[in-house]
Amino acid sequence: MEAVDLARLIDLYDVFFIDQFGVLRDDERAYGGAAAGLRTLKDAGKTVVIFSNSGRSGDYNARRLESLGFSRGSFDHFVTSGDVAYSLLSSGELPVEISGETRIFTVSSGADVNLADRLQATNVADPASADIVIIAGSEAERIPLSRYRDLLAPAASRGIPCICTNPDIHKLAEGGLVPAAGAIANVYEELGGNVVRVGKPYLPMYRYAQMLCGMPGKNGIVCIGDSLDHDIRGANDFGADGVLVRTGILATLTEQELTRKIRMKNAMPRFLMTAFR
Template identity: 40%
Template sequence: MTIRAISGLAALADAADAFLIDQFGTIHDGETPYPGAIETLRTLRAAGKRVILLSNSGRRASNNIHRLAAMGITADCFDASLCSGEVAWQVLRAAPPAYLRRRCRVLLFARDPALDILEGFDIAPVETAEEADLVMIAGSEADRHGYDALWSRMAPAATRGVPAICTNPDRLMLAGGRLHPGAGALAEAYQAAGGTVRWFGKPHADVYDAALALLPGVPHARIFGVGDSLEHDIAGAVAAGCRGLLVRTGIIDGLDDAALRVEMRRFSTLPDAVAPRFAF
């Protein structure tokens, strides 16, 4: 298994017309842009490349754009910003499942109490699984409360057969310089316990369908998904017929080539190229 190593995106300039670029772990660490990331985004656009920021953020687009702007990643850095929470909202509004066609009691797991992903529905937030008609898994606070505490709140709903929606499939999240179980790990456990989960976000098709709709006429083979997750960013892009550039930051920071090959075999995913970081 050969890893094609490149120093930056300039090596792909002749092969790419557009980039679907991950956010957390690729262009920023949740609070601060990585060195050179903003300049790289602007350089890509100046070179005539289409830039879509594609995130597994469980919130609506307006929230995500506000967070980016607060870090200095402003509208001139990208053509569009698309997140899994926004795609979920659009899909659910277009074809609401039965439990959202009436008043719905929602048990939310997220990093803040906002339920903008269910804006426009008749919902009532609740605190316990015993009260819930729906479990919404939009984020993880495993770094704050511990995974076991979160799962103990959620598990009774799976036993009751309460449906769940996951708008952030990331199984790992980086917080405080350490890896913790992400929202996707909670949703995976919920499913394993017999609960039903509807997934939105990378690597699932809905978010790529929405992203590719923003790139009409661009051949998929000339679109690169860029990110730090083989499981989500690279596997999702490849499944959508695009190509993949893995950056060795975020959740794979520190992995050597041997460990990286193990991860590639684990997820049956081979990126077209690997770069040390997001740089031109």
């Protein structure tokens, strides 16, 4: 693996798929130089897509980035797993039928039920009475996984299908890592439930972004992220080059530990980058 900086990436690629959390920001603030890095890409005429495994919309996430000092003009699109899930569900591409009578129970942060609302479905507070469970977010910084297990056990036992719109296993919170929505989805499967995951590293997320960009060739696309399981594996499966940034969830690993993890995960970045700036 070769070290790389932003100037070299600008020479090599035309389209940039850039992870939000762990590359541009943590749970509270922007990383130093990240906003300037995006502006540098746009000044060079590049197409910039911000990627996020977030159950909320791209518009919502874009506003949050702006509040942290990022310019809305420094990226072309903001693609979230929530947006992709809405597209797949509303077009009938997922094996789940949705109508106004469909009862949806949502696991999220901040009581967010935006996907159910966008689908014009019926929100319910009891997972046992739901037709579909959506796992969009986690509040594991204050709610242990054991409580999520108890909450979801009745739905899983009834065979209620689940859609996870944020497959991340860990998230940055309060200066550390806590279980994310993907970890709750794993619990649902352990309980015997069936889960469909939407987001990185799964191909529909990448194809959706590629379509928004006018279907550029994959050899001109680079995917930048901090997660081997999601960003780099997603890039590998999609067929584009991946850049692993040493901020975010892997920031504390030594070079030897990172090398072992890459071999164990079988997710191979083309380049390593100290930080996005």
